[in-house]
Amino acid sequence: MESAAGASGGRLYAVSDLHVAYEQNRQIVEGIHSRHQDDWLLVAGDIAEKAADVDWALGLLADRFHTVVWVPGNHELWTHRDDPVRLRGRERYLHLVERCRSLGVLTPEDPYPVWTGPGGPVTVAPLFVLYDYSFLPAGTRNGQEGLREAHDAGVVCADEYLLHPDPYPSRDAWCRARLEYTRKRLDACDPELPTVLVNHFPLTREPTAVLRYPEFALWCGTVGTADWHVRYRAATVIYGHLHIPRVTWHDGVAHREVSLGYPREWLRRGKPDPLLREVFPGAAAP
DSSP, X not given: OEEEOOOSSOOEEEEBOOOTTSHHHHHHHHTOOOSSTTOEEEEOSOSOSSHXXXXXXXXXXXXXXXXXXXXXXTGGGBOOTTOSOOOOHHHHHHXXXXXXXXXXXXXXXXXEEEEOSTTOOEEEEEOOOOOOSOSOOTTOOSHHHHHHHHHHHTOOOXXXXXXXXXXXXXXXXXXXXXXXXXXXHHHTSOTTSOEEEEOSSOSSSGGGGGOSSGGGGGGSOOGGGTTHHHHTTEEEEEEOSSOOOEEEEETTEXXXXXXXXXXXXXXXXXXXXXXXXXXXXOOOOO
16 A cells, blocks of 8 residues: 655655645746755645646646645636536546646555655555534534534535535545545554645634634534544644644644735745645644
């Protein structure tokens, strides 16, 4: 299930939520360069909505880094009315996987690479696990109640209209299938090696506690991954999606939100500095 790769002189960096449809973000991505010929870059989803923009960004980064690893965000999975690529659901995801392979970019469908640079060896596991509406608003008992409350509050993710689950009957059914598939792959990893788990959505619910609109947590992950950082020996967990860059600690494991976000966000608070976060090896838990 794994392929050995890595290099002794490079560093392991991560970034997410580049949203290159915005010209200001596109210019930022054009300025991204590796510092060393052996640097790796983990891209934790939400590059863009249109397949051509995803191609452009990953092609540029693949030319500049020794290894690029990508996981899909929800935006890559949208079937946007302005995108000539009209594929939906699983077919769209697999189309993006094939485009990544043509660029030499690793995906959740490829053998997990092993980083052998500083702090290694460690298995880098790119994950594609969706959400299943199990991050419930307070006082609700199930996903249906949660969605009803979110609609009543006027908090509805665009995924409800643009992210199609075909051929699965629902997004939560697709999530369940991905959970089963991903568990099997992680269970087959070398038990002697720690992991770096990379997913677009947070693996635990705790990071969503600071959301301005708590109902939005419905579209932010699944309780099915809550113990993965322990179960799969995570040295660190990488995620995006929330547009709240920070590090939180759970069971002594750093969970790093590595997003850039929309220009209206980073222009207000400042861009993450540095934009590319060195994610492994990391500091000890406080």
